[in-house]
Amino acid sequence: MSPTSDSSDxxxxxxxxxxxxxxxxxxxxxxxxxxxxAGREPVTRAAQPLTAYGPQPxxxxxxxxxxxxxxxxxxxxxxxxxxxxxxxxALATVGFMIAYVVLPADSLVAxxxxxxxxxxxxxxxxxxxxxxxLIGAGAIHWAKKLMPDVELSQERHPMLPDEQxxxxxxxxxxxxxxxxxxxxxxxxxxxxxxxxALLPLPAIVxxxxxxPAPKGELFRTxxxxxxxxxxxxxxxxxxPEDIPVGAMVSAVPEGIVEVTHETGTLNERAKxxxxxxxxxxxxxxSQQGQGWDYQGxxxxxxxxxxxxxxxxxxxxxxxxxxxxxxQSTFDLADSGVPIFGPAARRLPQLAISVxxxxxxxxxxxxxxxxxxxIWERE
Amino acid sequence: MTAxxxxxxxxxxxxxxxxYDYLDQRLGLxxxxxxxxxxxxxxxxxxxxxxxxLYSFIVVLLTGxxxxxxxxxxxxxxxxxxxxLPLRGIPMSEAYASTLNISFDIRGGLLMRQIHHxxxxxxxxxxxxxxxRVFFTGAxxxxxxxxxxxxxxxxxxxxxAGFAGYSLPDDLLSGTGLRIAAGIMQSIxxxxxxxxxxxxxxxxxxxxxxxxxxxxxxxxxxxxxLALITAHLILVFYQKHTQYPGKGRTNxxxxxxxxxxxxxxxxxxxxxxxxxxxxxxxxxVTINPIWLYGPYMPDQVTAGSQxxxxxxxxxxxxxxxxxxELLIFGYPISLNVLVPALILPGLIFTLxxxxxxxxxxxxxxxxxxxxxxxxxxAATRTALGVMGLTFYVVLFINGGNDVIAxxxxxxxxxxxxxxxxxxxxxxxxxxxxxxxxxLGLQRRDRDLLLHGRETGRILRLPSGEFxxxxxxxxEERAAILMARQDVRPLPLPPATDADGVxxxxxxxxxVRSRLSxxxxxxxxxxxxxxxxxxxQSHIRHELAAAESMGVLPHEPELSEALSRH
Ligand code: HEM
Ligand code: FES
Numbered sequence: 001m002s003p004t005s006d007s008s009d010x011x012x013x014x015x016x017x018x019x020x021x022x023x024x025x026x027x028x029x030x031x032x033x034x035x036x037x038a039g040r041e042p043v044t045r046a047a048q049p050l051t052a053y054g055p056q057p058x059x060x061x062x063x064x065x066x067x068x069x070x071x072x073x074x075x076x077x078x079x080x081x082x083x084x085x086x087x088x089x090a091l092a093t094v095g096f097m098i099a100y101v102v103l104p105a106d107s108l109v110a111x112x113x114x115x116x117x118x119x120x121x122x123x124x125x126x127x128x129x130x131x132x133x134l135i136g137a138g139a140i141h142w143a144k145k146l147m148p149d150v151e152l153s154q155e156r157h158p159m160l161p162d163e164q165x166x167x168x169x170x171x172x173x174x175x176x177x178x179x180x181x182x183x184x185x186x187x188x189x190x191x192x193x194x195x196x197a198l199l200p201l202p203a204i205v206x207x208x209x210x211x212p213a214p215k216g217e218l219f220r221t222x223x224x225x226x227x228x229x230x231x232x233x234x235x236x237x238x239x240p241e242d243i244p245v246g247a248m249v250s251a252v253p254e255g256i257v258e259v260t261h262e263t264g265t266l267n268e269r270a271k272x273x274x275x276x277x278x279x280x281x282x283x284x285x286s287q288q289g290q291g292w293d294y295q296g297x298x299x300x301x302x303x304x305x306x307x308x309x310x311x312x313x314x315x316x317x318x319x320x321x322x323x324x325x326x327q328s329t330f331d332l333a334d335s336g337v338p339i340f341g342p343a344a345r346r347l348p349q350l351a352i353s354v355x356x357x358x359x360x361x362x363x364x365x366x367x368x369x370x371x372x373x374i375w376e377r378e
Numbered sequence: 379m380t381a382x383x384x385x386x387x388x389x390x391x392x393x394x395x396x397x398y399d400y401l402d403q404r405l406g407l408x409x410x411x412x413x414x415x416x417x418x419x420x421x422x423x424x425x426x427x428x429x430x431x432l433y434s435f436i437v438v439l440l441t442g443x444x445x446x447x448x449x450x451x452x453x454x455x456x457x458x459x460x461x462x463l464p465l466r467g468i469p470m471s472e473a474y475a476s477t478l479n480i481s482f483d484i485r486g487g488l489l490m491r492q493i494h495h496x497x498x499x500x501x502x503x504x505x506x507x508x509x510x511r512v513f514f515t516g517a518x519x520x521x522x523x524x525x526x527x528x529x530x531x532x533x534x535x536x537x538x539a540g541f542a543g544y545s546l547p548d549d550l551l552s553g554t555g556l557r558i559a560a561g562i563m564q565s566i567x568x569x570x571x572x573x574x575x576x577x578x579x580x581x582x583x584x585x586x587x588x589x590x591x592x593x594x595x596x597x598x599x600x601x602x603x604l605a606l607i608t609a610h611l612i613l614v615f616y617q618k619h620t621q622y623p624g625k626g627r628t629n630x631x632x633x634x635x636x637x638x639x640x641x642x643x644x645x646x647x648x649x650x651x652x653x654x655x656x657x658x659x660x661x662x663v664t665i666n667p668i669w670l671y672g673p674y675m676p677d678q679v680t681a682g683s684q685x686x687x688x689x690x691x692x693x694x695x696x697x698x699x700x701x702x703e704l705l706i707f708g709y710p711i712s713l714n715v716l717v718p719a720l721i722l723p724g725l726i727f728t729l730x731x732x733x734x735x736x737x738x739x740x741x742x743x744x745x746x747x748x749x750x751x752x753x754x755x756a757a758t759r760t761a762l763g764v765m766g767l768t769f770y771v772v773l774f775i776n777g778g779n780d781v782i783a784x785x786x787x788x789x790x791x792x793x794x795x796x797x798x799x800x801x802x803x804x805x806x807x808x809x810x811x812x813x814x815x816x817l818g819l820q821r822r823d824r825d826l827l828l829h830g831r832e833t834g835r836i837l838r839l840p841s842g843e844f845x846x847x848x849x850x851x852x853e854e855r856a857a858i859l860m861a862r863q864d865v866r867p868l869p870l871p872p873a874t875d876a877d878g879v880x881x882x883x884x885x886x887x888x889v890r891s892r893l894s895x896x897x898x899x900x901x902x903x904x905x906x907x908x909x910x911x912x913x914q915s916h917i918r919h920e921l922a923a924a925e926s927m928g929v930l931p932h933e934p935e936l937s938e939a940l941s942r943h
Binding site for chain 2: 053106118128132133136137139148149151159265270271307309310312328338343374
């Protein structure tokens, strides 16, 4: 069906359809006809041209007439609403500029429900948010109320082209391939394949210098015979008296601050930390070495053997140490074995004693590597 | 043709025409526009999910670019002296200090950080829900399998981008996340230690990783995402969007609104809505307040710390896994880490990627599908989907088992055990229940078509009997309900052909036929057009008969009749 030149026909199809001569008003008799159908009565449309170009409405589609299609006042009201949204957006942008100039970045404001929050963030965010949102809201309101809401239909063609096209395309591919000679010259083909297969290797090889070869760093920490045990944070050397029965203290080796500065890394911090706990000697059911405690003070690695979180939650009553990451639980009264959660290996124990001045010291490094699984461990 | 456009020519008009002409001569614009300006896009709320993903990604790019101007990807130690008083004088990495700077000293910096983070969360959420929409409606079927594969890659990349970004500020939480990642890497058999030493330029944490992660986060992953999104959208455009069944909608047409003006206004407007909403949320709701966590220290941790939501399922899997570690020839195989952190996600994503091909193989369906399935009509697929979703949700919930434990005062031990059992049994229960619900809905649809809908009007027949008047369902409704077709499962292959020769590939074809029988087994027979016609004329007949014979009962009788009903 081709578009007709009858103007009433076109506007009848034009519940907001494209009509170049349209002034936005609708013919009075057409309008009367549409009014009879209004009240959101569905109108089943015949396949009639809606616009002069492009896709047309599908036959038999149901369509609901909108107030704005038939009542110019409703349409003008919608137009006003959209313009107000756009206008408010512009105002919000101006508001943003003012807030940017007036409010310092670190200003605070107390709000009910939201609590203390950054005044600058609040003002900038609300103004910018509204400025952006209102453009979107206006555009969608415009589309819903004032643009045609008649659904159009377009043909879909199967993905697979017809035989003719296929034969033509395939023929060209085959001919082109034959012309290259790649099928007839196996030597060419094979050497090209070999060359291409090798080419990615440099890209892989060059990744080698991303890092050094492991040289047993994961098996060593700073701990050594006679090295003092410092309280974490204060870095004061600890005496046995500083740790009452039932207590847990986080500790690091003496010199860790200096090592951190020298190397510029936190690597030692990720391995060496220990927890010290003290229990009545008769409560210790087992430990990893004879006499590794000092008067009931036990030192265990603080690094979880699961995937390496620092462990910090100690339950004095059960003598269990709980990892906050995945809740592996270790029994410090029983050699630090895991009793719950995903960790499979015990926490390495550090043998400790006191030096001549009465400060707690290590008796050497850990006997086994700390932290998560290492493939090369025996 | 009368509808030639001859508006009054003003300077703007002439300028526009000249520009168009200029471009047309050089780009052949008209040929391109002719077929695309009024391209039809079907409309449905669920089609906006992909759009939300797209727009969140654009917002992420815009705000992220701003952040790069101020963020310093370096772990060099400095002493903080910015505006945030509680951390003044504390040694920290430049990365952390610059993030504090963005939050407290750059005007609008906190806003950009928060929009960036919220948009990233929305991005992953929208992709996930979009994927479920595509799954449950069968939009992945031929010819859209490639777009499904691109989609799965996008999902994985989005998770990667999120994790990398979360790790950049070098605060206590992000550092702990990296520590876990390094531990997971280290547990990989044979190459684990080497991988860590290459990635971190030595031991964890070293100084190289944050700058490297930065490149991955701002260049590599977004570049890939951008390229894949482009391909994704080109395919959507080229293959045309699917549509839900309905009156006038067939497998060979697209019904909806034209690109210009409606779709441009709606989709373009929707970008501003998404951006605006993200900005408003960021104005009001703090996300990732890194200043509260303090700088990263490998021997410190806060209890109850939670990763971003999309890592939750991995976290839950890690927490749930029993402490299994094997020793093989003296070498440790850490199943407790490998299974939940690498094998499980690997399997999940492989299965998701292969799903369209598995389903096509089982059903033997080789047709093109442009009409979407209503989920009930593909009962087995829907049940499988809910099964997978249940598995995911159990893992996700277990990711917060410590929060649940403290909130409800339960023991972590019993929660973990309950979740382990639920992880095994829950999905099966979900499958059975979902399938039943789908079949129930299929039955109801059939009844509606064959017996009409209840009008709520009661008539009394001369015999004194009360009947409720039924009416055929509307044409629109019928078009939707009739969209399902009966599919015959693949037949069992004969063991031998007519000449007694053994059928080739017998075993393979048998398995497939069994699976196909299982797939369609319980489906309620679809209503055929002939059945529908007969049923409708029957209903109309009854209606007419009842109306001619029956009378509307008086009020008291009516209420009695209704109460008996
Ligand atoms: C970066 C992430 C993604 C973006 C930005 C994105 C964007 C979009 C958009 C805008 C559409 C058209 C509108 C719609 O149907 O929602 C679409 C369609 C589609 N998407 Fe995605 N998507 C993403 C991820 C995914 C994922 C994870 C999957 C599945 C694994 C997927 C599979 C599909 C398919 C099959 C279609 C065609 C649907 C149809 O025609 O009905 N996408 N995508
Ligand atoms: S790191 Fe301690 S339980 Fe996972």
